[in-house]
Amino acid sequence: MAENGSQHVLDGNAAAGLLQEIFDGEITSALIQCDACDSTEAVGSLRLYASTMGAVLRCNHCDSVLMRAVRTPHGHWIEMKGARCLKL
Amino acid sequence: MRAIESVALPVRRLEWQLAQVREIVVETIRVKSLRLHVTGWQGHRPGQHVDIRLTAEGGCQAQRSYSIASAPEDELLALTVERVNNGEVSPYLVDELRAGDQFELRGPIGGYFVWTADMSGPLCLIAGGAGVAPLMAMLRHRDGQSSRPLTLLLYSSRSLDDVIYREELDAMARCDPKLGIVYALTRKQPEGWTGQRGRIDKALLARVCFPPEQNPKIFVCGPTTFVEYVATLLVEFGNDPLSIKTERFGPTGG
Numbered sequence: 632m633a634e635n636g637s638q639h640v641l642d643g644n645a646a647a648g649l650l651q652e653i654f655d656g657e658i659t660s661a662l663i664q665c666d667a668c669d670s671t672e673a674v675g676s677l678r679l680y681a682s683t684m685g686a687v688l689r690c691n692h693c694d695s696v697l698m699r700a701v702r703t704p705h706g707h708w709i710e711m712k713g714a715r716c717l718k719l
Numbered sequence: 720m721r722a723i724e725s726v727a728l729p730v731r732r733l734e735w736q737l738a739q740v741r742e743i744v745v746e747t748i749r750v751k752s753l754r755l756h757v758t759g760w761q762g763h764r765p766g767q768h769v770d771i772r773l774t775a776e777g778g779c780q781a782q783r784s785y786s787i788a789s790a791p792e793d794e795l796l797a798l799t800v801e802r803v804n805n806g807e808v809s810p811y812l813v814d815e816l817r818a819g820d821q822f823e824l825r826g827p828i829g830g831y832f833v834w835t836a837d838m839s840g841p842l843c844l845i846a847g848g849a850g851v852a853p854l855m856a857m858l859r860h861r862d863g864q865s866s867r868p869l870t871l872l873l874y875s876s877r878s879l880d881d882v883i884y885r886e887e888l889d890a891m892a893r894c895d896p897k898l899g900i901v902y903a904l905t906r907k908q909p910e911g912w913t914g915q916r917g918r919i920d921k922a923l924l925a926r927v928c929f930p931p932e933q934n935p936k937i938f939v940c941g942p943t944t945f946v947e948y949v950a951t952l953l954v955e956f957g958n959d960p961l962s963i964k965t966e967r968f969g970p971t972g973g
Contacts, residue, residue: 647768647829647831648733648770648784648826648828651733652733653826655732657829657830659830659831659832660830660831660833661830670962672961673831673961673964674831675829675831675832675964675966676831676965677966
């Protein structure tokens with residue numbers, strides 16, 4: 632049950648709808664590598680801090696921010712400074 | 720019944736669709752399942768979820784995600800909803816919605832927390848409370864197969880009355896020697912209960928879960944603290960972290 636909607640720790644699956652809007656495809660099974668601690672995990676397993684505006688996905692190991700995504704009336708923004716790479 | 724393709728379904732652009740409630744099933748005092756008809760539904764894989772969107776008069780919208788509890792082969796799409804007191808969305812879904820009502824939905828979403836019958840290895844499903852919903856989609860899908868993997872469902876619930884899908888689960892296990900179901904009852908146990916009293920703990924996990932050498936596919940769904948506790952122990956036991964798929968949910972805006 633990926634109940635999202637307010638400020639709670641969920642997981643990357645709950646952000647899947649938003650991420651699917653951005654990437655125009657399935658993204659939760661893609662692997663993402665953390666630039667800070669080198670660990671590689673599936674996007675769907677990351678910790679998600681969700682709000683109605685968007686989502687912050689953090690590394691399970693070191694808590695670094697890997698991905699920030701927001702939906703605005705003028706389009707989507709995604710910032711991935713904390714991720715070294717994304718393997719689709 | 721619909722045939723399911725074992726290959727990954729192509730991901731279509733996410734669009735809001737109209738779902739119509741065909742039937743409402745009372746599961747427990749707090750939980751109901753909504754059985755929905757969605758015109759042009761493209762099918763799903765067990766474990767995936769949908770986003771639903773409700774629009775109030777005046778245009779205010781609320782969006783939530785719910786796991787799909789039905790098998791891909793089922794005629795109707797089932798969502799299982801637990802009432803979150805003071806929530807914005809779940810009290811409406813559980814208490815107000817009637818057969819014939821419609822709301823917006825999009826999906827299926829997610830490809831990570833997914834199990835299909837063509838995956839190898841024994842299947843280990845661990846649920847906390849309403850987290851059983853996506854695991855039920857997997858069990859229902861599995862139940863329709865001619866060859867089924869050895870499967871364990873370890874399900875933590877407050878009491879026996881709070882066990883969602885209890886009759887269906889017990890019936891499945893009765894006629895399937897390859898399916899084992901273990902309940903952990905955290906708050907209240909019936910008289911003479913010989914099963915687990917209290918939360919799922921390290922000793923119980925060690926006793927009932929498949930050993931890592933069997934390369935089980937593991938799915939854990941429940942509240943955040945539950946999922947992290949269970950997943951940490953399973954890694955400690957020697958399971959490959961990438962073989963453990965997790966889905967956390969929180970009592971949110973409900």
